Each structure stands twice: as C-alpha cells, then as structure tokens.
Amino acid sequence: MAEDKKQQNFISLNTALKLIKFDTDFQMQEILAGRPTDKHTFVLYSLPGVGKTQGIRQMVGDPQHICVIDINAEFGGSLAMPISHVDEKSQTAQVLHALNASIRKLKEHAIKDPTTPHFLFLDEFNRGDEFMKQTIMQLLLENRLPGNSLPANVFVIGAGNTAENIFSDEEVVENDVNELDTATRDRINPLFIQLEPKGWLDWAYANEVAPEVVDFIGSKSYNEQRQLLYQPSKSADGTGATPRSWTRLSSFLTDPAIKNDPVLLRAAVFSMIGNDCGEQFLTYLTTGDSLDIFALLEKPDQAKFTSLSTGRKMAFFSSALRPVEQDLESEAQRGYAQIFLDYLQTNDQTAIARFMHTQVETGVLQQRYPQTNLYLRKDPRFMQLVMEMSVNNV
Structure with missing residues (x-):
C-alpha cells in the first residue's frame, strides 16, 4: 500500500x-x-x-x-x-x-x-x-x-x-x-x-493583474515565488496567500482611496493574503519605488525605464496596454501608443520576450486591445520584433 x-x-x-x-x-x-x-x-x-x-x-x-x-x-x-x-x-x-x-x-x-x-x-x-x-x-x-x-x-x-x-x-x-x-x-x-510561478506570472501579465503584484512576485527567486504564491496562513481565520487571493488583491490596489490610505491598505492586504505575505508586500509598497504606469506614459523617461528591473519592465508592458488602448479610442489622444512603442525598443530581451509571448503570440493583444494591435503593427520596428519572435520561437 x-x-x-x-x-x-x-x-x-x-x-x-x-x-x-x-x-x-x-x-x-x-x-x-x-x-x-x-x-x-x-x-x-x-x-x-x-x-x-x-x-x-x-x-x-x-x-x-x-x-x-x-x-x-x-x-x-x-x-x-x-x-x-x-x-x-x-x-x-x-x-x-x-x-x-x-x-x-x-x-x-x-x-x-x-x-x-x-x-x-x-x-x-x-x-x-x-x-x-x-x-x-x-x-x-x-x-x-x-x-x-x-x-x-x-x-x-x-x-x-x-x-x-x-x-x-x-x-x-x-x-x-x-x-x-x-x-x-x-x-x-x-x-x-x-x-508553477512562471505559468501564473504569464497569466498575470496577460490579465492585467496589478503591476505592483506582478513586480513584487516577479522580482523574487523561483523558490521565493512559490512560497509567496502559496503560503497558508498560521492565523486563526485561515487567511493566506494563493494565486486567487493575489488576483483579488489587485482590485483593491486599483482604488486610489484604498491604496493611498495606510489603514485601509493594510486591512485590504491582510484580509487577502494573510499576515506573513502581507507584511512583506506592505514593506515593498511603502519603501520601494512604486511603478507608476501613467507617469511613464505622460512624461516619457527612457533613462528611468532602462533602470527598471526586468520584472518591472514586464509589469509595465502588461499594465500599460489598457490606458494605451483607451487613449487610441479617445478624441483627444495623448500619444501613449507611440510612447509605449518607444519603450519596446529596450535592450532588455527577457522583458521583450515575455511581452511577445504573453501578449502577441497568445493573441491577447489582438483580442483585447485591437486598436493598439493595429497601431503597433503599422510600425516596422514592432514588426521586426514579431519576425524575430517567429524566427527564435520566443
């Protein structure tokens, strides 16, 4: 037996x-x-x-x-x-x-x-x-x-x-x-x-999980990612971190009223992912240099973007697609698509490869962001990335 x-x-x-x-x-x-x-x-x-x-x-x-x-x-x-x-x-x-x-x-x-x-x-x-x-x-x-x-x-x-x-x-x-x-x-x-952390991160990139979550988990080692993604809490109420709870936490992080209030933020984080992961994530949120998607779109800064970690670049490419799409659909466009395209010229091949795999190869870009997809495909630089992805089987 x-x-x-x-x-x-x-x-x-x-x-x-x-x-x-x-x-x-x-x-x-x-x-x-x-x-x-x-x-x-x-x-x-x-x-x-x-x-x-x-x-x-x-x-x-x-x-x-x-x-x-x-x-x-x-x-x-x-x-x-x-x-x-x-x-x-x-x-x-x-x-x-x-x-x-x-x-x-x-x-x-x-x-x-x-x-x-x-x-x-x-x-x-x-x-x-x-x-x-x-x-x-x-x-x-x-x-x-x-x-x-x-x-x-x-x-x-x-x-x-x-x-x-x-x-x-x-x-x-x-x-x-x-x-x-x-x-x-x-x-x-x-x-x-x-x-598998990579599989979940791929899904998170493609499904607009909050960039703070993607960056926090994506920047860790493989073993740390596994522990963060599944860490049953020792607290009496059984609250602990799972992929589902991290995803649900993302909805709180999109609400400025919660994100900018330390008391509300702490309550939201602990209620979703428990004490152990919650303490680590709150430390990251309050002491780290948070990834501001709109700041990078409204005030292009190639030097700052280049200095970002690979995980933060990947989080940006995923999370910026929605505001880029909305900008293309608006009557008073602010040029987000061109700025996004310029950031895609980064030398960080890992970040580019992950974007091409999770957003382009899977069809997410075409299905969810059709205007952005059309805009990018009109540019020879983007099509060069697509061709390289095909050749290298990224």
Missing part, C-alpha cells in the same frame, strides 16, 4: 488544460464522424486557489459552453445549500433536482449546437458528503444522471483540492483517487497540478 501513496507526477495547469483541450477536440472529431468514442474522464487535483476553475473557463471561452457546479458541501457550495439532510430518499430527490436544474441550460445549448464541445465542470467534488460523491462519480464516469443522459458533446471534468503539503518534504498527497476501487480508478485520468 505504501507504493500507492508515493507522490504523483505533477504538471502545470497550462499543460493540463492543453491536454484536455487537445483530447476534447479529437473526441469531437470522432463523434462528428460517427465513430464510437471512449471519453477520457479528467479530474484536476491541486492545492486550493491555484486557478483550476478560472483556467477551465478561459479554455472554454464562451460562457454558454460551460456550466460550473460547486460541490463544496463543507463550506456551503451551490448545491450544498439547498440540500436538507433528511431521510435518504428525500436527500436523493433533492440532490438530483439541484443537479438537473443546474445543467439544464447547458444541455439545451449543447443540443442546439451539436458540433461544439460543451463542458460540465464539477468543482471541489471531493468536498461533498458520501452520497454527493457517488452521484458525482456517476456523472463523471457515465455522463448521465438517473433518467437524464447528457448529449455526446458534453464533457464532464472534475476538480478537487489536495492536502496542503505539496511544497513540504512529505511524499504523500491526499486525494480521493487513492480511495477509489481499482475498476473505478482505471476509468479516471487524474491530473495533479503543481503550482
């Missing part, structure tokens, strides 16, 4: 999502060709708050093509709250009613659009009680509930949280896969997600 509890092989969240996407696309081709398919049942396991749900939503794209159900009975998930635990028969009826009601719209849309894959994402299914787990396993393995089969183009994915020991010296990672019988376990494809 000891061998069964050895540490699993971990992969990044991006790798897991790519595997699911490629496999789903292949399965859809088989379905549309009328060939029999044996769907793979993927279950994502990771520490809480690393972005499984957000990642799945972004992979799918269209919100009509996905239904996310939270099976977090311990903390009152979307299905747990209406379920009153009475006798088994009544409980069964309530659970099935809640599940069927939740997936009704997804099922209807999948029937209307049979050539497009749709996804039912069962979040934190291993938090539910035993009856709930049995019901969810039927959905995962058989694509159906009693009396309610899902269309062939609906793919069911599960997600569960592991014990908080992935970064410790322990070899055992607790999860429900080891508790399943052999026949059931053989039908599930568990994917164990390791928190």
